[in-house]
Amino acid sequence: MALKPEPKAPFHSVQYALRVLESVSTHGDGVTGAQLSRETGLPAGHLAPLLLTLRREGYVEQVTDGAYVIGSSLLELGSGSARRQALEAKLQQTLVQLRDSVGAAVYVSRYVDGEIRVTQMADGPRTPAVNEWVDFRSAAHASAIGKCLLTQLDQNGRRDHLSRHRIARLTSRTITNEKVLFSKLDSQPATVPVLDLQEYAVGTVCAAVPLTAGSSAGCLALSLPIEHAHRLRAAAATLNRRAAPVLLSLAL
Numbered sequence: 001m002a003l004k005p006e007p008k009a010p011f012h013s014v015q016y017a018l019r020v021l022e023s024v025s026t027h028g029d030g031v032t033g034a035q036l037s038r039e040t041g042l043p044a045g046h047l048a049p050l051l052l053t054l055r056r057e058g059y060v061e062q063v064t065d066g067a068y069v070i071g072s073s074l075l076e077l078g079s080g081s082a083r084r085q086a087l088e089a090k091l092q093q094t095l096v097q098l099r100d101s102v103g104a105a106v107y108v109s110r111y112v113d114g115e116i117r118v119t120q121m122a123d124g125p126r127t128p129a130v131n132e133w134v135d136f137r138s139a140a141h142a143s144a145i146g147k148c149l150l151t152q153l154d155q156n157g158r159r160d161h162l163s164r165h166r167i168a169r170l171t172s173r174t175i176t177n178e179k180v181l182f183s184k185l186d187s188q189p190a191t192v193p194v195l196d197l198q199e200y201a202v203g204t205v206c207a208a209v210p211l212t213a214g215s216s217a218g219c220l221a222l223s224l225p226i227e228h229a230h231r232l233r234a235a236a237a238t239l240n241r242r243a244a245p246v247l248l249s250l251a252l
Helices: 010-025 033-040 044-056 080-102 144-151 155-164 178-186 226-241 243-251
Strands: 060-062 068-070 105-112 115-122 194-197 204-210 217-225
Touching: 010 033, 010 044, 010 060, 010 068, 010 243, 033 044, 044 060, 044 243, 080 105, 080 115, 080 226, 080 243, 105 144, 115 144, 144 178, 144 194, 144 204, 144 217, 155 178, 194 226, 204 226, 217 226, 226 243
Parallel strands: none
Antiparallel strands: 060 068, 105 115, 105 217, 194 204, 204 217
């Protein structure tokens, strides 16, 4: 599976967040914002909102003298199965908060070994998950999750996937022409959520934003019943803004 060059999306600042965490972790007694700016090369205007996000998510804490130290969320991350469980629990908590914020079921999906996998999700009685009437692995051409992951693959990667999962008409809105599909994927702006307007399932609209951590393609998505379609674009914008903590959980 081949990935396209990393897009310049709003959450590309996660790379900087990791640099900040590395710097904070080397200062057991705390480090000031000014010193962090010097060590990471980040100007104060970029560093301040980044530190605010890291504090909100519990990855750093600010002590009485204003210095920053590593936070409880980072301390919980050990190694092996304990680290994986801590990451999954932290990510699930983030997804639940995001679900409540956007008022929609939310999903994290990865492209692993040539297949689409929904690895975690958060839904509820008022935010039901989409009815997976066709396996997501076979519906990349139609679902927001699938199209978002395909945008992160190169042409050969896309063709390889579609050679194993043939394009099929799922609704009257489904794109079934490979050339048209690839053209739409190529024209998709990296900073704009991918939408599914009843292409996968009648009665459901969805949105997804990419989460590219290292060499792994991933995405964060939401789904809404058609009667809430008027909320889709606003919810998608919130999803895009809130992607950074999710990507940070995946990258650590």
